[in-house]
Amino acid sequence: EPEVTQTPSHQVTQMGQEVILRCVPISNHLYFYWYRQILGQKVEFLVSFYNNEISEKSEIFDDQFSVERPDGSNFTLKIRSTKLEDSAMYFCASTGDTGELFFGEGSRLTVL
């Protein structure tokens, strides 16, 4: 069964460092998303991406964040200068014609 894969599963970084989280969406999907879940809080939408550009972003997705689809398979989330409050589980998702979101297993980011 096709699935969304995310790497790394866990990353520990120092405050102020840049982090790139990687996702490989399902191959024939065209819409891509990043969500995050801070420990003990709700899963929150960050950004959606279609046709090589951001289609929607939340207020959380400020200038510190960027997304990219550098090639035909990867979809990345970059945090330019991490803050303590960026510590969270980050979920990538993709969807095709049905509109159903398929989520990856998540990347846990710990900022020290």
Added chain:
Amino acid sequence: AQSVTQPDIHITVSEGASLELRCNYSYGATPYLFWYVQSPGQGLQLLLKYFSGDTLVQGIKGFEAEFKRSQSSFNLRKPSVHWSDAAEYFCAVVPKRGSTLGRLYFGRGTQLTVWP
């Protein structure tokens, strides 16, 4: 304010017992409604969804959910719980106005523990 509420943070049931997880939403128009499950170390998996039509929706793994407009609820049920159902369950919505289908608003989740 628009919100999705799952009032139960943690529920414990015995294997074989019935289960109901509650979800209420507060939106002007009935949104699209979803239930997701997350097992430890796994991603979020869609159990079922409601867009329109029959208010009783069947999903995977023997789950069903009933949409009740009068109560703004979309409760998840299973008649007989299995130990493998232990997981965290998330209710989510997509507002019908002003939002793309992929932008989900989640409840805080309900952690289900199943006793043998």
